[in-house]
Amino acid sequence: MTISPEHELLVELQDLIIGTGSVAEFLGGLSIMAASSLSRATGTTVECGVTLKHNKKTRTVGGSTERAIHLDRIEQQVGEGPCIDALKVKAPVLLADVRTDPRWPVYQERLFDEGVLSALGVPLDLSDDATAALNFFVPTTGVFTEATINEAVSFARVARSAVLLAVRVATAEGAADDLSAAMVSRTAINLACGIIMGQNRCTQAEAMTILTKVSSHRNQKLRDVAEEIVKKVSGEEPTTYFDI
Known part of the structure; x- marks a missing residue:
């Protein structure tokens, strides 16, 4: 052929x-x-x-x-x-x-x-x-x-x-890279909120308010503040444990 x-x-x-x-x-x-x-x-x-x-x-x-x-x-x-x-x-x-x-x-x-x-x-x-x-x-x-x-x-x-x-x-x-970054960011924020809830015995909404205020006061991105909190408590960077 x-x-x-x-x-x-x-x-x-x-x-x-x-x-x-x-x-x-x-x-x-x-x-x-x-x-x-x-x-x-x-x-x-x-x-x-x-x-x-x-x-x-x-x-x-x-x-x-x-x-x-x-x-x-x-x-x-x-x-x-x-x-x-x-x-x-x-x-x-x-x-x-x-x-x-x-x-x-x-x-x-x-x-x-x-x-x-x-x-x-x-x-x-x-x-x-x-x-x-x-x-x-x-x-x-x-x-x-x-x-x-x-x-x-x-x-x-x-x-x-x-x-x-x-x-x-x-x-x-x-698009996949953008989605992956967004999911990692969301994971860090959720974990940080959980830590704040446990430490302050507050609701998720109140924890989010606290996290937002810290972010604004430090002039840092919300994700960066969240990752810092998670790393301070666990000693590790927050990770998303599932595939897109």
């Missing part, structure tokens, strides 16, 4: 997800793969940066080289360019020649100073609250032909599912 190039790419991307520890690290690896793919297709050195828009915030999260990251961040700094427009229109946006294109004068001047003459933004539509774009850069013109753009779009289409998976995994892990 013949394995298609698209299937091979998807397998490589899935392996990349497993082998990386964060979305930023994964997208950095993705940008290297994207740059290599277009460099092979064009016979020219192509650099690639990755922009991620998540929860209405847009930022550069990776690049095939440090220079690619720098070039991508220029667009974020000036607030204009093909990558930003690609995210808006959800279609590839080409900057064929920074010396003649009239659309983004500030950005184009910055690229020219960096020795870049052409750029291409290719979006990856992920979900309602997350989108990403590949930002390709070359030091000459005439590289981003129709065939090259189709190659970039094909890569983005295959990569989309892997990027979406990476973002969802990171979001789930972040």
Whole structure:
């Protein structure tokens, strides 16, 4: 059975997800793969940066080289360019020649100073609250032909599912971390209230009032005060003894 190039790419991307520890690290690896793919297709050195828009915030999260990251961040700094427009229109946006294109004068001047003459933004539509774009850069013109753009779009289409998976995994892990922290905090406060109730022979509401007053008087977080009380009595940090 013949394995298609698209299937091979998807397998490589899935392996990349497993082998990386964060979305930023994964997208950095993705940008290297994207740059290599277009460099092979064009016979020219192509650099690639990755922009991620998540929860209405847009930022550069990776690049095939440090220079690619720098070039991508220029667009974020000036607030204009093909990558930003690609995210808006959800279609590839080409900057064929920074010396003649009239659309983004500030950005184009910055690229020219960096020795870049052409750029291409290719979006990856992920979900309602997350989108990403590949930002390709070359030091000459005439590289981003129709065939090259189709190659970039094909890569983005295959990569989309892997990027979406990476973002969802990171979001789930972040939510789990937040929940874990909240549960540990709640455990400490409940234990501290129990200790205060035993020491003062008061109700839980009265114990909570005492704990809150101490927190306010010391200008410390409620959780920190609670953990201090528990540790003073038990000699150990409070722990939540069940899995999420």
